[in-house]
Amino acid sequence: MFANLQSKVAKTGARKQSSDTRSLQVPLTTASRTNSNESLVSAGSAAGSVYHKSDRIRHLESKVSEFGSIIRQKNAALETARQEIEHLTTEIAKVRADVTSSQFEELEAHHKETKMLLEKLRKAEEELASVNQLSNEVSRQNTEYRQRTALELEALKSQLTKAEETIRSLQEESAHKVAEVERLSRELAQQSKELQAKNEALENTKNIRLKLLTTQTTQEETIRRIRADKEAAELKANELAKLVDQLGSNLRRQESATVEEADKAASALAEADKLRARVATVEARAADRESDLKDRIRMLEERLVLLTEPSSELFADQVAEATKELPETAQSPLPEGTSPEAARCITLLVERKLLETRLHATRKHLEDVKTTWNEKLTTLESQIAHLNSKIAEDTSEYMAATSEWERTKTQLESQLSEVRSQYAEARATISRLEAAISERDRETEESVHDRDLEKSTLTAKITALEAKAEEGTQAYALALKVNNEQASRILALESQLTERDRAGERQSAEIQEARARSESLDAQIVSMRSELDGLRQTVTEKETLANRAADNLDAANKTIADFRSQMAELEAKCKTEVEGLNIEVASLKADIAKLSTERETTNQQLKEAQAALAEATTSLEQSRKLEEELHLKITELEKQNELHVQNSVELQTLKETIESLNEIINERNKTIRLQKQKLTEFKRALGQGLQGAKSMASSSTTLADEESQSTGPPLHLSASTSTPVQQQFVRPVTSVPPSASRPPEHSTFVHSTPITTTSSSSSLGLVDQSKDTTPSPNCGILPVESLCPLEKGTDGPVSPSYYHRPMADFELVNFDYLRHVIVKFLLSRESEALQLVRAVSALLRLSKEDEFLIRQTLEARRSWFTTPMVSPKRTGQFAKVISPPH
Structure with missing residues (x-):
């Protein structure tokens, strides 16, 4: 217990x-x-x-x-x-x-229990001591x-x-x-x-906002449609701009091609004229030389016959005719008999008769040749005049077309710039309106969201506090x-x-x-x-x-x-x-x-934007109309390009005719060379024959006189005895006006080859005296007198020293002209310098690659939007006024 x-x-x-x-x-x-x-x-x-x-x-x-x-x-x-x-x-x-039940039993067993209790008490005391210790400890802990x-x-x-x-x-x-x-x-x-x-x-404002958003969506859809239309119009405008660029490049190419072709045609015509003049002079000289040589050969043969076999029977008829033709007032009659003097006189008379007949025959032959060459020259000059008139017409048409094209181009560019400016303004207004609408929507949404959050937070706080x-x-x-x-x-x-x-x-x-x-x-x-x-x-x-x-x-x-x-x-x-x-x-x-x-202001702004969009649509319609007009003009330009192509075909035909004429001239040059070789051979043969005939010393003097007589009269024919063709060929050169010493107004370039009087006379055979000094304005060929001033003698005709002038004078003129052309090329703009590239390359004798590089650099420097008007009468190789050399 x-x-x-x-x-x-x-x-x-x-x-x-x-x-x-x-x-x-x-x-x-x-x-x-x-x-x-x-x-x-x-x-x-x-x-x-x-x-x-x-x-x-x-x-x-x-x-x-x-x-x-x-x-x-x-x-x-x-x-x-x-x-x-x-x-x-x-x-x-x-x-x-x-206790109550066992009181009696306990009293009986009291003694027994006392012992047990004493033992228990002892044990309890021990336990109590331990309990007291524990209680003391507990009390200490409690305290x-x-x-x-x-x-x-x-x-x-x-x-x-x-x-x-x-x-x-x-x-x-x-x-x-x-x-x-x-x-x-x-x-x-x-x-x-x-x-x-x-x-x-x-809620009402939200409904209004929804309505505004619906109107905004509709307006955005209309704006998108307008933007799509504008993008389509811009694409069309870009396509038109590309077409205009292509047409401009094609026109530039055609301009360069026409300029080159005109340059080539002018140079070819000038070369053809010069070659013709040279061929005419060379042929005339060769014909005269051939006739003289033939006559001399015949005379020499007859003289040889007469000297070897002097018989008066052979030339009785000739002597009779000579005696008849002698004048009655002759002081010394012919000797008679068989004296050597009589034979000598007979031979002289016979030779005189023969020479007169030969002179007559040669004159007829020369008249025929002159008529044929005059006909050819008239045909060539008519062709040249026709070509010059065509070139002038083509250049005038081309310049008119280019001026119209540039004018239309400037108009289109101005219209495009106006349309773009209007589009940019409309776009800016639309963007501003969209930004304002988006900002207002964002502000309203943020305000509504903030108010909802505040409401929710307040309600949550109130519920939490409750x-x-x-x-x-x-x-x-x-x-x-x-x-x-x-x-x-x-x-x-x-x-x-x-x-x-x-x-x-x-x-x-x-x-x-x-x-x-x-x-x-x-x-x-x-x-x-x-x-x-x-x-x-x-x-x-x-x-x-x-x-x-x-x-x-x-x-x-x-x-x-x-x-x-x-x-x-x-x-x-x-x-x-x-x-x-x-x-x-x-x-x-x-x-x-x-x-x-x-919102009212935005509605007004939207109305204004719609009006601006309407204006933009009208401007787009106008731009479409302008595009249609441009298409029509492009078709017209394509037709004009076709005409230019036809003209280029005609120019190619003319080039072919010029090439054929050049081939003919080359063939004639070959024949002339062969004749020169034959003449040299005849001269050698004659020299050998004359050296063998030692007894012909006295006759050589007579031959020299006869040669002087035979060569002199053709240069000093009178106006009464010579024909009009002879007058054209033997006519003395007229006085050159003082303006002839300057370069011409429409000169292409000056050749450094020597120029003869026959070329000038042949090139101006059928032209009047007034037209010799002033060339036609459309023609790019220079007359000879305009390039080099002719030297005048005291009596009026040209002095012989003119035909034997040194090359220094011609080189001086060419150097001055070259200097002038290069200075003009350097001082002129790109569009004007492009027209002078051909002349500079011809003067400096550049290759085709150098000429192409010069053209390419000039075209790269030139801006497409600022192409100046190029008049053919002021700039380029058709320049009227060229400053004289200082």
Whole structure:
């Protein structure tokens, strides 16, 4: 029994110690937590009241949870104590029953039991000594715990006093704030109504916004369509620009080709004229030389015959005709007889007759040749004039076409620039309107979103505060219930303890009565009293715990008061927020009014944009019309290009004729060379024959005179005896005007070859005297007199030294012209320099690759949009005015 009681006492002591440690740990932790939380709250009070109150609420919730756990532990400890008390009461009842039932048996076996009891008492004393030691230790621990608890209680009391003061102030504030909350609740109701009205207004604004968005989408679709039309128009304009560029490049190529062909034709014609003049002079000289040589050969043969066989019978007829033709006033008649003088006279007369006949024949032959060459020259000059007229017409047409094309090009460029500027303006206005609409939509969406978020946050805060308040009230109600239950349990325990005290007193009386009978029962009663003392100590401890629970309840009440103050503060905040919402609603109304005004302005701007788009569509239609006109003009230009191609075909045919004429000239040059070779052979043969005839010394003088007579008259024919063709060939060169010393107005380039009088006379055979000095303006061929001024003698005809002029004069003229052309090429623009490339390449004898490189660089430097007007009368190789050499 005593062992069981000792084990029970140890168990209860361990439980008490664990409960005391827990009870001490919990307030320590709560105190530390309160201190830490108070430090945190004091640190966070500067940051804001909202965070402070939320931390305070969390702290109070943690305290409530800790107090609930402590109360549960104490309830468990009370239940265990109650069970132990019940067990002890049952044992005491059993002992009493045993005592009453076995009084007689115990009296009989008293002596036996006394011995046993003494042994048990000894053992109990030992156990009591050990229990006393344990109780001393427990009491020491209890004193330590009590000291600690006293300190903790003092700290808690100071905190509680502070908390009570704060609670009082908070209660007063809560009373004021409750009234304010009621007032704010009324205001909230009013503001909720206003919010409903404002929500309706917002819904209306949303509907208006949706309508605006629908109108905006339709307008965007129209704008997209317009943009697509504009892009299509731009693509068409770009295609037209590309076509115009291609046409411009084709026209430039055709211009360069026509210029080159004109240059080639002019150079070919000039060369053909010069070659013709040379061929004519060479043929005339060759024909004269051939006739002279043939006549001389015949005369020499006849002289040889007469010298070898001088018979007057052979030439009787000739002598008779010669004597008839002699004038009657001749001073010396012919000698008669067979004297050598008579034979000599006869031979001379015969030779004279033969020479006259030959002269007549040669004159006829020359007249025939002149007529044929004049006919050929007239045909060639007519062809040249025709070609020059065609070239002039083509150049005039080409220049007119280029001027029209450039004018149309400038018009189209101006129209395109206007259309592009209008398109850019319309696009800028559209972009501005879109940006303004997007910004307004974004602002409205952001404002609506912010208001929705604020509403949701406020409603969440209100619901959270309401839930916290309900939880606080529920926790307070639960705490009150637990306190009531604990108070009832404590009363029941006290009643049980009083009953137990009464039972203990009864048992003490019974034990005192039966102490004589059994000391063991006294020991048991003492032990039971000690147990009761322990139970009382536990009861006192439980009472202290109940007091602590009451303190905790007070703290919970304080926390509830804090909750209420926080609720009041939150309600004040809600009030301020509601006022802010009212202000925001007023600002929203103002914004809505502004949006309505801006919508009207946007509608006006959209109307203006639609008008601008209408204007743009009209401008696009005009541009389409212009494109159609351009297509028509392009077709016309293509027709003109076809005409230019036909003209180029004609030029090719003319080139072919020129080439054929050149071939004919070359063949004639070959024949002339062969004739020259034959003449040289005849001269050699004649030289050998004359060296062999030593007796012909006297006749050589006569031959020299006859040669002078035969060569002289053709150069000094009178106007009465010569024919008109002879007059054209033998006519002296007229005086050249002073302007002839300058280069011509339409000169292409000057050749450095020597020029003869026959070429000038042949090229100007069928032209009047007035037309010799001034060439036609459309012709690009220079007359000979305009290139080199003819030297005049004293009597009027050309001096012989002119035909043997040195090459220095011609080279000087060519050098001056070359210098002038190069200076003009360097000082002129790209479009003008392109026309001088051919002349510069011909003068400098450049290759085709160098000429192509020069053209390519000039075309690259030239800008397509700023092509100047090139007039053929001022620039290029058709320049009228060329500055004289300094």
